[in-house]
Amino acid sequence: MASDAPLYIGFDLSTQQLKGLVVNSDLKVVHVAKFDFDADSHGFPIKKGVLNNEAEHEVFAPVALWLQALDGVLESLRKQGLDFSRVKGISGAGQQHGSVYWGQNAESLLHNLDSTKPLEAQLEGAFSHPYSPNWQDSSTQKECDEFDAALGKPEDLAQATGSKAHHRFTGPQILRFTRKYPEIYKKTSRISLVSSFLASLFLGHVAPFDISDVCGMNLWNIKKGAYDERLIQLCSGGLGVEDLKQKLGEVPEDGGLHLGSVHSYFVERFGFSPGCTVIPATGDNPATILALPLLPSDAMVSLGTSTTFLMSTPNYKPDPATHFFNHPTTPGLYMFMLCYKNGGLAREHVRDAINESLKDTPAHPWANFDKIALQTAPLGQQNPMSPMKMGLFFPRHEIVPNISKGQWRFTYDVNTGSLQETADGWNSPQDEARAIVESQLLSLRLRSRDLTQSPGNGLPSQPRRVYLVGGGSKNKAIAKIAGEVLGGVEGVYSLDVGDNACALGAAYKAVWGIERQPGQTFEDLIGQRWNEAEFIEKIADGYQKGVFEQYGQAVEGFEKMELQVLQQEADKAKGH
């Protein structure tokens, strides 16, 4: 490839780090840089990228941290020798739902960036509020109840916006903000999502929301393609409907839109070409499905801080337990998503408990966890007559099911259908290595079973392929169990970029935005350039007759277990 051939950057501003990944027009990765918030930042008392106010169930991140991270990633790419003048397009991905509150002087500070100074030094004053509510926040139960009731029932909100109300969704978060900080809200000039915040930095003015990421707000009526007036009215908290609309701004439909050229700050400081174009940044989950030409029969499981299950589908079938978003690039397609707060960090708790109980912290911290998970029989069953062990492991308040933090252990007798809450027969924490992975995967299987179809030949409904991405996708033990629980006629795959799928999807979005022919879809352009043999690897078997059916029976017990815990929690709340 010529030494002046075009390059494209995708950024991933997630919970625990910012990544920047550079690809060429052939979709090959040429640079990756990472800024780990806990390890690489200075001046912020964060843990796992966030701050907590336990008393109010708040979780939030300092916005200035992200500025420091962007300075760091760009410097790191420069050190790697990236020729910024070859970069033709920039796009990005942001952790979903988080909101950034810009102050009155934001546009002028963004416009007048001084290329001799880092971003953090000159934009700290651009925000009316220094923190962005994080997706792990659960402070908005009251506001969620109001959103769920605003159109009738939670089902009606899901039908309109793709999701029932969720603590982390931006609409309920903004409503709480109007109540907790009315004066700051009034002084806020614009509200960005984390994705549009990222695009704003490169553009040098506040960027519009992305057509997919806007669906994570409980404000956007997906079928109408417009904000829902009743929800905007509620969200404004009585502080002005038109004012809120102005703070939110327009939402362009085209995910490949040319938002404008990169700001001169980046041209002067890093040597970007003045013609380098900014393409809308989207949510981290929508970006993840752009990391490969995903077929509607495929499933992706993102094992990041959160666990998410993603499918691309032409069928809009909202349900209060799931999420639908506009597809980030392709009108007429939707993205189906399940999201769990208790993903990577919950598995880490079990991993650490096992290492502690063995008084052994191996060089590879997952070694004991993996070994024990693989040595344990599916569902801890010694033989088909013995009861299945299953549990819920929630160090944080979970999203689906909506259950507060806690840990529950059960046994389930398939032959009698009897379910018992008991730790008898459990060897903790050892048994929990397999049980936590199974628990997370059984929840995915339970909630996605209506979207999968039989691949033919009399086989049961299941995905064609399961693609694992995110930090946990490196883990072969988890991959093996994923194939056993979820199936996948062609197997379980990982991308050769490992945990960088989200940044890769953002970079591909930039390639498509710049190089597409008129009317050419993302799937068509990426499909033509995609080199399957080079880009993905089969890491585990998928469907295995016998064990898949065994987990099918476990799903029944798992559903019962969730309902029982939900009921117990509801009774506890009523003081029974």
Ligand SMILES: Nc1ncnc2c1ncn2[C@@H]1O[C@H](COP(=O)(O)OP(=O)(O)O)[C@@H](O)[C@H]1O
């Ligand atoms: N070998 C591994 N096995 C299991 N989980 C892992 C492994 N390596 C990393 N992880 C998990 O990956 C998570 C981070 O995933 P990543 O996708 O990089 O983060 P983010 O959610 O910030 O995008 C961590 O919480 C960690 O538990």
Ligand SMILES: O=C(CO)[C@@H](O)[C@H](O)COP(=O)(O)O
């Ligand atoms: O809340 C959601 C999706 O609804 C999360 O998936 C966030 O988007 C953060 O993701 P990661 O940091 O785990 O990638």
